[in-house]
Amino acid sequence: MSEIKCPHCGQLFTVDEDGYAALVRQVRDGEFQRELAAQAARIEEAAAAREQAALAREQAGAGERLAAKEREIAELRAKAQADGAARDARIAELAATLEGREAAAAAERDLAVRQALDAQRADLARAEQERDRLAASLDAQAERAALERDLALERASAEADEVRRAVERERDEMAAALERERLEAERAAAAQASEMAVQLRAKDELIATREREIDDIRHMRAELSVKMVGESLEQFCENEFNKLRATGFQSAVFGKDNDAADGSKGDYIYRELDADGAEVVSIMFEMKNEADDSTHRKRNEDHFKKLDADRRAKGCEYAVLVSLLERDSDYYNTGIVDVSYASGYEKMYVIRPQFFIPMITLIRNAALRSLDYRRQLAEVRQQNVDVTNFEEQLDTFKAGFGRNFDLAHRKFEDAIKDIDATIKKLQKIRDELTSSDNNLRLANDKLGRxxxxxxxxxxxxxxxxxxxxxxxxxxxxxxxxxxxxxxxxxxxxxxxxxx
Structure with missing residues (x-):
């Protein structure tokens, strides 16, 4: 029971745990929805601000590029006008020069009338030809200047149109990109809101499930005696296993440990064999529970030594303590706890009852995965044994062969020595016979003489x-x-x- 003070009237009122939990969920859900709405609004405002800033930057850039092109066109037009004015001045200058030359030619003609009419006419003809040539040249230059000015204006206009179209395309692309970003932001916000809603529902369901489990456990503990508390945990684990025995553990054996020949026994033993009858995995289980009003509180580590001794006595590979002791310990409430590194007992774990089946599944799957490796290791060891036996037999054969070879070699050497001795004796006899023959020959010679x-x-x-x-x-x-x-x-x- 908890007391809550009203923030308006200041009155204290008492609510039970269910009511308190409902108030907490209500406040938490309201805060969560407000935070979610505020976050979605901030995301939309940020997306709109980014869109407006990007559009403003793009419009400013497009305006600057358009102004630059217009300035360039104005400069080209001014340059074309200046070139036209220069050409007009040049034409006027050439015309004035032509007029001066015509006046000089007239003066010379008047002066030369008395000298030679034919020479004056020739000079006049040449002056007229020069005038016509200069006039034609000036006309051609004026036409070329006009054509160049028109071409320059057309090119500048075409470039300005191309720049305007490029700016418009970039503006359209930026607008499309901003629209895509806005849509993606909306989709991300919707997905995040959906995910958060799913997580919120899952969290609410998990909280409701945990609250129901807590209520069931409290109700069960309130109705059971001390002995029934321990037996209820064993019955719970056995029932959980029997639910999946026919589907997931067909080749497994799970039952109480009734062998107390060594003076101690565990609660349950799990064993599983493969198709060849070889043991895949074995687990010794110990279930420990206590009532809420128990005066003699025990810790989980008080049972580690006995559990390890039972595991070794029954030849099990793993030891698991299914415990409801130390209910307020965050260390043991996290899930599956490996205590082998801290307690000094290898392959020992502490779990809560809800992790009973997952623990068996994890150990069983790990053992099945390592079964192939163990078989391969056994085959390699057998091959090594075969190779070792072959090497031993080969060494035995080599030793016997070497011994026989040594004996034969010694006999051969003895025979060679005997043959050498015989040869020496025969050589000595031969030498003696040869010497005797020489002596007989000499005697015969002496006798003849x-x-x-x-x-x-x-x-x-x-x-x-x-x-x-x-x-x-x-x-x-x-x-x-x-x-x-x-x-x-x-x-x-x-x-x-x-x-």
Whole structure:
């Protein structure tokens, strides 16, 4: 109830909230209509003033241009008259000159009559020809001057007409532009008035709706107990969801949280699955309300810790507190409030009951939009896993192949070493066999060169015996050198010990 003082009689009278709201709307609507009418009048006056100023400027400009052209025409006319006067003076001067020349010619003729009549006649003929030529020249110049003056006047008149027509066209264009601006201003004013009227009606409807909701809530709270107050909010949210369950949430599950295995439970859980059975989104809801006459007032933040614990325990992605606590808080009355940055609990929101369905819709649409990205991410991860497995298998194969290659390489090197050792042994045997063959050849050579004389060369006894035998043989055979110089035994031994 509010007391209002009459400005005329000074009497105080009491009105209820509905009456007060009606008085406020009446005053506000009257002020709004007066302001709207004043604004429309100001717009029309400004448009008319701009139109008059533009028209005045255009008329002044056109008058100035017309006056300039008229001055230019007057100057051309004055110039043409001055040129005509100059030509007339020139003609008079030429005529006076001609008359003087005629007088001189007459005097000369009189003086020359006595001398030569024929010469005087010739001079007179030449003077007449010169006069006729000068007269013809003066006539031609006068005609040309008249033609030029007429042409100049015609051109000046044509230019003046063209300038006048251009000024008239510009004036008409400016008038049309001013008319268009006036029409646009009228349309803009009409559109603004219509828009403001629509906004005013929408505002009135919104105020009426809010007032009805407030009255319904007050009436409901006045009739409910403390337990019924909380249950009524849960029932309200459940009814709002059930209204759209068959049309908008066919694949969603929404129900009370009855699992208290961890010692705590929330109020409601919302889950939605896709066609493959994968979870799209999950929300833990907590509904909090209190009566108007409650003595133990609580704040919204008192329920954040329990709500976050329930969300984590039930494996939900989001946590939403549907609250009617702190009714006078402008912070929570603005709509959907994100409290994750302030409370430290991720993906947590506080809403009023009227935003229950919009909140579910926003979270659900965001999850559906991100579902494709998550699927693509899962496919990329699976591809990365496949590539990783392939790389691991390739690395395993490469390691096994490398190990087998190392073993084969070592065996090959051992075989090469054995072959090299065998080759060395065979080479050594070959060298030994070659040396043995050389020794056998040398021995054979020595054996071939071995004679009795060589054996007895340093043996005096044997030498004497052989000499005696030779002497006996010499009795019937020719003598021969019994002894030949041979190589020393050291040389033979060196040949045997070569290699």
């Amino acid at each position: 071995l004679t009795v004389k060589r054996l007895t060369r340093k043996n005096p006894t044997m030498k004497a015996a052989f000499a005696e035998a030779a002497e006996r043989r010499a009795a019937g055979e020719p003598a021969a050198d019994a002894w030949e110089e041979e190589e020393d035994d050291a040389v033979l031994e060196a040949e045997l010990l070569e290699d």
